[in-house]
Amino acid sequence: MREQLSYYLRGQASSWPVYILEQLVLGLCSWVPTVIGIGLRGLFYRLIMKLNGVPAIEVGVRIAHANGIKLGKGVYLDQGVYLHALPGGISIGDSTFVMHHTMLHVFNFRNLPQAGITIGSNCFIGEFNVVRGQGGVRIGNGVYTGPMVQIVAVNHVYQDPKRPIREQGITAQGIVIEDDVWIGAGATIVDGVTVGQGSVIGAGAVVTSNIPPFSIAVGTPAKPIRDRRELSANHRQVEVFFGALEEIRQ
Numbered sequence: 383m384r385e386q387l388s389y390y391l392r393g394q395a396s397s398w399p400v401y402i403l404e405q406l407v408l409g410l411c412s413w414v415p416t417v418i419g420i421g422l423r424g425l426f427y428r429l430i431m432k433l434n435g436v437p438a439i440e441v442g443v444r445i446a447h448a449n450g451i452k453l454g455k456g457v458y459l460d461q462g463v464y465l466h467a468l469p470g471g472i473s474i475g476d477s478t479f480v481m482h483h484t485m486l487h488v489f490n491f492r493n494l495p496q497a498g499i500t501i502g503s504n505c506f507i508g509e510f511n512v513v514r515g516q517g518g519v520r521i522g523n524g525v526y527t528g529p530m531v532q533i534v535a536v537n538h539v540y541q542d543p544k545r546p547i548r549e550q551g552i553t554a555q556g557i558v559i560e561d562d563v564w565i566g567a568g569a570t571i572v573d574g575v576t577v578g579q580g581s582v583i584g585a586g587a588v589v590t591s592n593i594p595p596f597s598i599a600v601g602t603p604a605k606p607i608r609d610r611r612e613l614s615a616n617h618r619q620v621e622v623f624f625g626a627l628e629e630i631r632q
């Protein structure tokens with residue numbers, strides 16, 4: 383029982399005193415609705431995590447290992463976001479939005495030195511994304527992801543058919559998404575992959591190998607079908623829209 387309790391605690395915070403402080407601040411602030419709650423969290427969450435400026439954290443954001451989290455200026459965390467920053471940590475850059483029910487989970491129960499999730503500035507991480515950072519996930523600046531994208535920097539070892547997979551350990555090499563990448567809805571990026579700067583990943587793609595910069599890559603496994611630098615001027619000639627988010631970020 384004691385062992386189980388201590389295992390549970392290690393999953394929640396770095397020590398008992400830190401657990402008590404984090405749970406106290408989260409318990410008092412995380413449920414408060416409206417802009418009053420956003421204000422309270424912007425003020426008091428700096429007691430338990432590193433805040434550079436004031437983030438907007440909606441009601442009902444679930445946080446574990448808060449002392450491993452760094453948020454830049456103007457970060458927006460939507461309702462239902464789950465950040466689990468077991469040592470290795472999570473860092474989110476200025477003006478990055480993380481949308482409804484997205485989960486950033488380092489899940490580092492094996493103490494991998496490379497574990498962690500870093501997201502640059504001006505990114506937009508869409509709804510219901512899952513980012514698993516055991517091998518380390520580095521997302522550059524200006525990266526946009528559609529809904530249901532999965533970025534999973536871990537694989538189970540399964541080479542020995544005579545032993546259960548769960549007993550064979552994991553590999554975790556890490557994933558890099560360079561600047562200015564757009565990942566379409568439902569795409570999955572597996573461990574060990576780099577998606578080059580300026581690339582577009584099509585909806586539903588499964589990216590299993592490196593994608594060169596400025597590619598448009600689609601399918602399973604994802605293959606580059608075009609180079610963005612070679613698109614003709616009349617490619618996708620339909621009406622283009624901009625909104626307040628682009629204006630705020632100018």
Ligand SMILES: CC(C)(COP(=O)(O)OP(=O)(O)OC[C@H]1O[C@@H](n2cnc3c(N)ncnc32)[C@H](O)[C@@H]1OP(=O)(O)O)[C@@H](O)C(=O)NCCC(=O)NCCS
Nearest residue numbers: 527528529565566567582583584585586598600601607618
């Ligand atoms: C990848 C994408 C941007 C390509 O757009 P595009 O450059 O206009 O490409 P086209 O529509 O001309 O398609 C080119 C070829 O790729 C194929 N293709 C396009 N998108 C594909 C996809 N997601 N998966 C598989 N094949 C795809 C097309 O069928 C076409 O094949 P063909 O040459 O054999 O006819 C677009 O199809 C896409 O997937 N967008 C993501 C939408 C999304 O997730 N939005 C969420 C908002 S964040």
